[in-house]
Amino acid sequence: MKIGLDVGSTTIKCVVLGDDNQILYKSYERHYSQITEKMSELLTKVQKEIVKGKHALLTVSGSAGMGISQTCNLPFIQEVYATRVATGKLIPDADVIIELGGEDAKILFLSGGTEVRMNGTCAGGTGAFIDQMATLLNLPLDEMDRLAEQYEKIYTIASRCGVFAKSDVQPLLNQGARKSDISASIFAAVANQTIAGLAQGRKIAGKVIYLGGPLTFLSQLRESFDQALKTKGICPENSLYYVAVGAALSSGIETDLDTALESIKAYGTTANFLSIAPLFKNQEEYDEFKHRHAQCRAPRGNAETYTGDTYLGIDAGSTTVKAMLLGKDGEVLDSIYKGNSGNPVPIIREYLLSLYKNYPKIHIAAGAVTGYGEELLKNAFNIDFGIVETVAHFTAAKCFLPDVDFVIDIGGQDMKCFKICNGAVDNIFLNEACSSGCGSFLQTFANTLGYDIADFAKLGLFAKHPVDLGSRCTVFMNSQVKQAQKDGATTEDISAGLSVSVVKNAIYKVIRAASAEELGRNIVVQGGTFLNDAVLRVFENELGVHVSRPDISGLMGAYGAGIYAKNRSAGESTIIKKDELENFQHEVKVTSCGRCSNNCRLTINVFGGGSRRFIGGNRCEKPVTKRASSDELNMYAFKLRTLRSYQPVKGERGKIGLPMGLNMYELLPFWHTFFTQLGFEVVLSPLSSRELYIEGQHTIPSDTVCFPAKLMHGHVQALIDQGVQAIFYPCMSYNFDEGLGDNHYNCPVVAYYPEVISANMSAPDELHFIHDYVGIHRKHDFPIKMHGILAKYFDGISFIEIKKAAKAAYKEYDRYFARIHEKGDRMIAEAQKEHKPIIVLCGRPYHLDPEINHGIDKLIVSLGAAVISEDVLSCKVRRFPTAVLDQWTYHSRLYAAAKYIGNKPDMNLVQLVSFGCGVDAITTDEVRRILEENGKIYTQIKIDEITNLGAVKIRLRSLFAALEN
């Protein structure tokens, strides 16, 4: 008999094969990370019921089985390889296998050159990810699958990383998008992610086989793959067991099951993992801690007996809704704290109704709402005020600690920290596109391990050896936790370890502080996650200070909103009254805006039969006001328009294509002029779009490169499809020397991305892909070198012609910048005349691309400010010493712009950072340092394939709120 044991990241599968390889026994179950116990249990059962003392060969496979098999000296086979063995036996004519597991995604190409591919360190788009999404939607998996079948629209969801996808899904939920559409969108995203990430240019065709848990259980996921691959894949019988079968088939060594069982048991008891000191030494220490924090209490009142004016505060967070009713003295009369189940509207409706019903003597004098669902709720119930979260939290924190100078709020999905300077919110830290280290993170883990979050947190308090888990992405954390468990960490240790990682993530990654002094003396901590005593304790330990945690820690947003409403009440609230509430109607329609190239997917909420509307998902005011937002004071719009005005001119030398991305953006005036002068018709790739990106997505070899680089594949593909004879996209180590820094490099990706395009994309043989190394920084040598390069591809271009074209190109480049500078100066003057704040939106030239900047420029304009770009200002600054090696042309401009605005009270800087940009890990700190030296606020916005504009809005509104003060 042959036994195959597949111990994966979330499940354990066992197969026993008879002598003629027929399956005698199979089992599949979740192991809840109790790996050694489950293994022993299974093997004992198999031995007793199936093997019954006969000869048995055993092989282990799977990511979680790897370490155990090694230590216990059991034969091991890598799981992808096992799949191949099994398929060879069971489906010999299969061409491609797609297998999704708990944390892994694999593609095996079997025919025409065998290749096996496995996802990298990023486990986005796998079973764990779908689980997370299901938790977020508050749906069991089968229900999600059932709903997905009825979808009408597919939303774009970041397909790279589960964490990003989450920040896409949450706003959709908050805008009221249908769960059926979201479910289908999630499946589509997974299919997309797998294909894009693993195919890497190889075509998936022929007989396609689907294996593994998610693809077996979720018919709609299979459907999504079918659609993406334009094929009909097969999910064979025993699709869950291929790895186990493969393992069994490769068993060649006889194993004594009794010895194996013993060593597995022994393995479980060898605790060997990195740990830190326990959170509390003993019960006394914990009691003292509890006592101290119990002092920080909000005043309470009795709603039953209270009469007169009350104030309603609502905080519609990402996963929960909190509401509070306050009395005249800010006393808490009533409150709720509920999961929003994806839609906060019915919860607030019920709450309002219950208030009217239970406390007829009270009178609501004003209300305010904050949080993700702010606009939705404000419109739904006609609430008086909508305020940005940071302001709400600051207002609340002041009630507990009047001279508070630092507030940290860790909620379900976001983390907000800010310093208070001169009574105003200053220096906001938000967790970027990544929601690691927040409440939902702990919750997901608690659920995975089969606990309720409150019980799970308590387990950690007295853990003897809290695991050191590091502080990164949730997805990485999954495997880290598994490893710790494998190494014998208890659930207690893991619970404590996760709390530590939440805190470390907050302090070192989000706030980037090295000590408590950097944060201030008077710290208020809040948010639902701080109700967890373990998190609170670790936070105090890590910083070595005592902090204040109000007893209403999870409700501080609502409390702050209530206080805000109280302070600004006009005596009578606009909130809809009881009768209207009883007949309340809420309809949701989904549509595409179509008023500009962004083509936002809009969610239109209609309340009370059409009396109030709320549109979600828009980036600008167009769909609301039906008018174009003004581009008058938007440098990004001006630059984009100017660049798109470089149109093709028919020429006798034929067409040459320029892909419009990365450094091509700014150099377009140069290259367009150069080639037009030489008699080429210069064709540009179209403006970026989602579709353009998808067209090139499957040829991207490195899934961690920045989004602007990934987009290049689509641009080049578009040019190929247009049938140009030549594409010009040169490698450039150096950019122009603008005299601002120590050197004038391009970043490695900008410099050499043409090499990646050339090595990974296929084009017709007759197409010249010209990607030679070019140095425009040496004006004199440029024509000489260019003459040599072009001679390789074209006949009869003389040196004289090239020299002339080069001269014109340099001139046009200068002229382009002169226009930018002049227009920029005019915009500044105009903004100053109108007393509008000026935002210097810093980034790279290619951040002009609306698909990359997601319309953030328009968003800023709609908030009433002027937007200019860094290159308008950098030319006004002379070289100055920086604390970093200032060696990249584009980045030198950032430092210069930051320096320039130091003494300009009406100018503020917002830096756009592409996710995965390694260089910006250096520039962001330096730009911040330069700004803070001059007492300026630094605001950073991380952008990626998809960006959560809700978070961007919080940043920008907080910035404006701080400026107002």
Next chain:
Amino acid sequence: MAELKFNKEGRLLFTKEMKKEYTILCPMMAPIHFQLFVNVIKNCGYNVELLTNDGPNVVQEGLKYVHNDTCYPALLVIGQFIDALHSGKYDLDRTALMITQTGGGCRASNYIHLLRKALKKAGLEKVPVVSLNMSGLESNPGFHITLPMIRKFIAAVVYGDALMLLDNQIKAYEEVPGESSRMVEKWIDALTEQFNKGQGLSLKQQKENLNRIVKDFAQIKMNKRPKIKVGIVGEIYVKYSALGNNYLENFLAEQDCEVNVPGILNFALFKVDNRLEDIKLYGGNSAKFVVVKALMDYLLKMQNILIRAVETEPKFLAPVTYAHTKSLVKGVIGYGDKMGEGWLLTAEMLELVEQGYENIVCTQPFGCLPNHICGKGMIHRIKAVDERSNIVPIDYDPSATRVNQENRIKLMLAVAREKLNQTE
């Protein structure tokens, strides 16, 4: 005690007094080479100590004081320094740090600034940092790179490459475990002894030494049998540093593989050659060309000696010439790709495949910018050029787990083992 002096921009200088009083700490990368390097610096009159501290606190200190999105090597190198400074082993008023700076277009040139920022955050800003570079980036009155020092460094690179190469070729097959390592230790001691006497540096002595080294290693009894041959390439720090790559070489040894890690001399050649390529590609000063060419020729001569010496024993596989390595990427990637490991990384993969090490682990820190191009970006094309190649790219990062990495390497090894069994 030495007075703290600053330059115009406010950078703390390493003064002549400090040269006498201070201990300079040097981070660890490739153990064999770095032991020799440290001896060279000592030999030039500096008190220098090679850091060997590792363990979780190194990463913790790195995470605490360095921007977490910065590449992993920066985190580790800086973490190793801060961990050492916090250990209490060093008099903080008499300790300086040394770090290399290539001046290339990659973030690595900024490590020194990140280190200074980190020291400031940790309240250690009185500790001076010395930049070790050949680009004339930062000067210090108390530290000078001289021609004799450069010569000694080059000799150390050559010896280091020889010892590493021979050790790797023997280790997997030695009859008495540990014999090869002991031989490496013996020779490091012997070479140090020679350096201290000012010996072992002339062309003649180098030839002699290398020949003797090869002879000595050839004496070690080996039991040659077919094994999976794995090459390691990648970003220079995670390629060589066990701290950076989760003890990759040990892991591969446990998996019964023979490992080949291409040496540092080619990297030095590559960096010098880049200056020549720059002039060829974009134009430039011919006088500068001549000077750089002279250095290039010297290095090539050294490589030649090394190759000749290894070739004296047919049982060893000698390295190929730089010119040959370079020729392998013609038409694959341009010679202008010079940031980080640039085209050399691609060339090393092709070279390994050619030499029979077609199973390759391509290591890089998570999000390493140059490797998007010359590492991961080229795997597809390498496969097209030589379909024997079996390459797995692995990302290293503070939280990337070992299980995950090893699982992927095991997949690569499973494919390799299948091929090995077929040929047997």
